[in-house]
Structure formats: structure tokens, C-alpha cells
Amino acid sequence: MQKVYSDAKSALAGVLKDGMTIMSGGFGLCGIPETLIEAIRDSGVKNLTVISNNAGVDGVALGLLLETRQIRKMISSYVGENKIFAQQYLAGELELEFNPQGTLAERIRAGGAGIPAFFTKTGVGTIIAEGKEVRTFDGEEYVMERGLVADLAVVHAWKGDTEGNLIYRKTARNFNPMMATAAKVTVAEVEHLVEPGELNPDAIVTPGVYVKRIVHVKDARKHIEQRTNRKRAAA
Amino acid sequence: MQKVYSDAKSALAGVLKDGMTIMSGGFGLCGIPETLIEAIRDSGVKNLTVISNNAGVDGVALGLLLETRQIRKMISSYVGENKIFAQQYLAGELELEFNPQGTLAERIRAGGAGIPAFFTKTGVGTIIAEGKEVRTFDGEEYVMERGLVADLAVVHAWKGDTEGNLIYRKTARNFNPMMATAAKVTVAEVEHLVEPGELNPDAIVTPGVYVKRIVHVKDARKHIEQRTNRKRAAA
């Protein structure tokens, strides 16, 4: 059971299909599986439903799949950074389902954990609760939300071993660990590929059982959306 | 906001009350907050509801609180190791609520995560589902289980910093992280107390927000219930 693939294209071979649902990790451009997304772009697969907190920016990450019109529907919490997204959405070419960010994260966690539905107070009394069951527990109202699963999850990790065990770096963790649990097939790109035993077993965030395929991206690009600095104190 | 207390007794001062609900971490005798449990015993607090996967063994850990009859009710998944438990239970002196182990773990996780109820297929068609809502999602039946919260959680960790950030060691992690999230007050005993910055921030399992009080147990005793060995190959 060899999990390591030589490149993103081969790591995705055989798992891409028109009309499929793909979970894509990352928050903004932080911790996004950019190399795998580019391979999805190159594959030409289309009519995708993509579950991702954001939709990349124009020309980067999921922005690429928007340019090529490979995405039919997005399930996200915030898509403010994409002009091309706005154009396609306003033209009725792109379907969009907004989820509160925490509800989205929990729906994915539930999907991976065999929980088909749960109750949350997030969104009660808002349009998010419309058409959903609202129930009172201990005097407070909650809305029922469903677990989410996908055909494929693409995630980005800092280090991975050949068993598929993954460790994330700083806030690049975000949606990646839950998505890794919630898809039929999870493909991980890692900045550092190591041998089993090199990761601290108490610090592994994604156990290898969740990762079917892994690819080493030696030269992962990283993007900064909002470079923000403080001034150095005068010497 | 000093979180570090000099000993278990002072770490529990002011938070113990007759009739309260206490979550107690550990699986078997592995990862149990033994020093804190002994301080609970010494406090004499009684009529407790204790949520713990197991109930210790005779003379150790929660077994101590059974001897002193401080426990009125246990919520557990397995209590096979206690003779005194069996005696009190069969005599009608002790109330017992069994939860499947995964349901118990998830109920605690839900309680800490603001989720009042969730659906699981565990226990469908068994006495566990009796009196509970059973609902079909996508053609499969699930039972609704409620989130669990407590007045106090006592947990055991390997390392903690003065901020309350915790790291666990091997299978001594078990129920401790969820319980730390699900109580009004969480008190942690740690084998090693370190300064902020000494723990790897990517490897912290329990962020400090969950831990109100922390006590250093320099000489934590450890127990082995089933010493099991393999033979060394002949030289």
C-alpha cells in the first residue's frame, strides 16, 4: 500500500470525475493545497461542487478553477476576495451556499465522524435557519445542521510521513484536518516528506488512516494577502 | 490571573460542592488525575455525579470515592474492575448510567463545543436507544444523544505551562482533552510544569483557555492494570 505519489497529477489520477464534490483546505491563501488545485485545473474536470472556506483570489488557487469555469457550486463562509467569483455569481453561472464559518467547520468534522446532524445556536433567527429544523434544548433555541462529506479532499500540510501521518504549521492548519477526515479519498500535499518515526506521535494531527495519497511539494509557493506590519521602535 | 496552585487541595478550594457533577479523565488507570481525586476524597464532598469512562479499581482513584460513598451516580462505559462498585450498585446505593464509549466521548466533546445534541448510529436497535429520538438520515437510522457538561473537570496531563496549555503523553490522553473543555471549571494536574514558550504551539492539545487552575504533581504515581509481555527471542 504505497501512499506516496511522485507528483500532484499522478496523486489525483483516477479520482477525478465530472460533477464530483471536492473539499479544499485552507483559510484565505493560508494552508491551501495549491499544487493539487493546479493539477485539478490541468485535468479539466468540470461541474465541480467545491467546499472551501474561501474561494481563493483571482488567478490563485480556487480562483484558477473559477477562471476555467470548472466550478458549478461553492459551499463557503466568505468569498470577498474574488472579482471573477462575483461576476459569475451575479451572472447566475455559479451556485453559492453560505455557511457560517464555525458551522461549516463543524459540518465537515461531523461528516468525518459519522454524525449526520447536530444542533448549534449559530444562525438561529437568521436566514441561515430558514427551512431547517429549530429546536429548543434547556430553554434555548438551536438549528439543526447536517454533516458534510465529499468525494475528494485536497489538503496541505507542513510535514507528512510515508504512512500519511500529517502535521500542520501555525494557522495553516485551519480547515485541513477536518477535511482530511470527511472525504472518500484524501490527497495531501506536504512541504516536507519524512520517514515513519520522524514525527512526534503525540503531535500528529491527522493520523495516516485518513490520507490515501500523499505528494511532496518541495517548492510550495506561499502567498500573503494582507501584509501588515508594525513600525520598529526608533533606535 | 495566576493559574498555578501549590497543591491539589488549594487547586480545588472553593469549587467543590455537595451534589455537583465532576468529569474525571483517564482510561482505566491510564491518565487519571489521581492526585486531584485524592484531594476530592479528602475534602469529604459528597453526593457526586461522576462522569468517567471507568470507575478506577478498588482502592485506587475513583475506587477511593466509592469506598467513602461520596459518589451517588456514575456515567461510564465500563466498570468491570471494581468489586466495591458492584456491591454498592447491586445494593441500590449507586446509580449508574452506561454510555457507549464513543457516545460518551462525543457527548463530552459536544458539551464543550456548544452542541446540545447530535445523532449517531451507535446503539440504534439496542436498549441505549430506548426513550431517545431515532431518526432516519439518508436511509439509515440514528439515535439522538445530548451534550454533557459538568461543574468541574479534573484532568491529568504530561506537560503544562503556567498559561494552562496542556500536552498529553501516549494513550494517557484519552478522555482528558474533551473533559477539559466541558466543565465550568477545569483543574489540571501535570507531571511537568513549564514556562510559556517551552511547549511547541503546534503540538498543544488543550489550549490554556480551557484550564482555570493547574497543579504540578512532581511524583505522580502510575499504575499498570494488565502487565502483559512478550518473550525475548532466545539469544
Added chain:
Amino acid sequence: MAWTRDEMAARAARELRDGFYVNLGIGIPTLVSNYIPAGMKVSLQSENGMLGMGPFPYEGEEDPDLINAGKQTITELPTTSYFSSADSFAMIRGGHIDLSILGAMQVAENGDLANWMIPGKMVKGMGGAMDLVAGVKKVVVVMDHVARAKDGTVEKKLLHRCNLPLTGARVVDMVVTDMGVFVIDKHGSGPMKLIELAPGVTVDDIRANTEASFVEALKAAA
């Protein structure tokens, strides 16, 4: 002589308490971190998966893997821990964050909050705002008292009922505007109370700019 953005942030910062875990929204709320009193320990949570958020980095020290929920580069502290978005919102939804300070488009006198969409305009999404207002123990809104459009029209933001889609129903505990401070008994039936005025602002000024019903409950010294 209404409050400046920094003065509003400073006023909101007076809601901080020693040991608080706090989530700050984008804009004026971000400025609140500049007004944490010396000697008070406040930990900042960033809902993209970080507790113990440090200041913005010096130039050249930005790390693309280290951003806040506004996608700004930030730094870590010795107290920092990282976790997944699911764990982050478990922390928020579970009521473990003491205080959320965030901006708003509209607030109603019963605590309803609207800050995520204007029908007919392109909608960017609610991000984590709905989770924050539903889950955090205390919610403080910091916003301009009224909205002034470029064409000079003025729209009130403190209303009887929000007419924009809600971010949360009965979620706001306090509103700090450039003109004053209001408290709301979000789970009760009592009226919204005006408790402070910005320097040079009168109750009549407030009334002229406020649709919401409120009662005066001004403290001795604002």
C-alpha cells in the same frame, strides 16, 4: 466632538478584564488591542485557529503561515497555541471566549445585529461572525452612530428592528458608537440603556440620530 476611532476602541477596551480571552473583529475592534491596560493579561483569539495572538510583524518578518481572521500577517507569543477551525469554533460556540468586539451595520434595541449582507449587493459571506455573536459570552459592537453615504444622506444604525438580514438575534450586550455607549439586556425585556455620552454630545443629539428606543441611565462621569 464625538469620539474618534481610537477613542471608541479605548472605550471598548474598558470592557476587558484581567484573564479575559477575547476575539476582535476587523476595523476599529482591531485597535482595541492597543488599549489593553498595562498589567492586565488579555489573550486574543483568532477564529482561524490561534489563541494568544501577537502584534503585527516587523517588516521582513512576515510569515505566510501566520495570519489572523482578517488575513493580516501577525506574530506568535510564548503563550500561543494553534488548532483547527473546528476546534476554534468549538471554543467559540462552547462559550469559552469571554468577549467579542466587532463592527456592525445595524443594531436593534433588543440586541439583534446585522453586519454581513445588504440585499441586492454582492454578498461576501458571514465568515465567522454568526458563530461569534451566538457563542461568545459578551458581545460589544463598536460602530459609527449613523451611516453617512457619499451623497450626504444619513441612515440611522441603532433601530427598533434591523431591516438588514440578521447576523444574530438578541446577541449584542453593548454598543459603543462615536456618540456614546448603550447596554442591552439581550435575554431580558428591559429597554436599551444609554449609559455614557461622548464629550460634547447631548442626549438630544443622540435622540436625533437614533431610531431605537432607549432610556437614559447616564453614569455620574462618562
Added chain:
Amino acid sequence: MAWTRDEMAARAARELRDGFYVNLGIGIPTLVSNYIPAGMKVSLQSENGMLGMGPFPYEGEEDPDLINAGKQTITELPTTSYFSSADSFAMIRGGHIDLSILGAMQVAENGDLANWMIPGKMVKGMGGAMDLVAGVKKVVVVMDHVARAKDGTVEKKLLHRCNLPLTGARVVDMVVTDMGVFVIDKHGSGPMKLIELAPGVTVDDIRANTEASFVEALKAAA
């Protein structure tokens, strides 16, 4: 000439596949790890929070912080990861474990399983058994074909319907006993099938010791 405990374990081990993640129950199922074919990679999960469970430790190398779900001392492997009980059962409930091999008191022809309580006796609890049978992709029961009490009475364990309280309804895919092997179409309506006989055991022997209805579907070579 029924199968020994080790032979039953060896037979159950034939359900392993390369790359499988497997949870083994206490007793005979634990022996299955001795029969993983050379060259086949199988990872063992322990529901108390470990993936990649190693063998029992050598004497003197026990670690109290490293136990399996039966509370036995074990060892770790280079592939090992540790996680909480919530994460462990998320893994189990979410269908990420390929195979669970466990013991039973009774199995019904429709796949119902009873292995956790006998009314009237002190009940120890179900531990993780209900979660495992509900969540794991394939469930193989390994048990004696009948229960022999000390007084010589024999009770059948493969039944039309379990009369003990269930651990799970329609959860068992395969039963390996000392007398043979059965498969159950747990989600379908087809009958339980007898697919293998232990050496020296006849179908009549099986019939005499089995209440459950089954059809013969013996493979060419058992």
C-alpha cells in the same frame, strides 16, 4: 476436530487485506495479530486513542502511559499516532476502520450481535463495542460455536434472534466459530450462509449446534 483458538484467529486473519486499518477485541481476536501474513501491511487501532499499535513489551519495558483498550501494556511503532477518545471514536464511527474482529455471546442470522450484558448478572458495561460494531466497515465475530457451562449444559449461540440485549442490530458480516465460517448479508434479506467447515466437522454437526437458519454455500476447499 474443531478449530483451536489459534486456528480460529488464523482463519479470521484471512479477512485482512494489505493496507487495512483494524480494531481487534479482547481474547481470541487479539491473537489475530500473530497471523498477519508476511509482507502485508495492517495497522492496528486501539480505541483508547492509538493507531499503529505494536506488540506487547518485553519485561521491564512496560509503560503505564501506553496501554490498549484491554488495559494491557503495549508498545508503539514508528507509524504510531495518538489521539483523544473523541477523535478515536470519530475515526470508528466515521467508517475509517476497515475491519473489527471481536467476540460475542450471541449472533442472530440477520447479523444482530449480543456481547455486552446478561440481565440479572452484574453488568460491566459495553465499553466501545457498540461504537465499533456500528461504525466499522466490516465486522467479524470470532466465538465458540456453543457455550458450555460448567454443569455440562450447552447453549447455542448462533440464533434466529438474540435473546440477550443487543450490542448492535444488523452489524455482523462474518462469524468464525470453532466449527466453521458463516457470512451474513447484514443489510440485505438473503439468508446466512455457511461457507467453510473446520476439519472433521460436518454440516450435520453444524445443524445440531445451530439454531439460526443458514444455507450451505461451502467453498471447494475449506
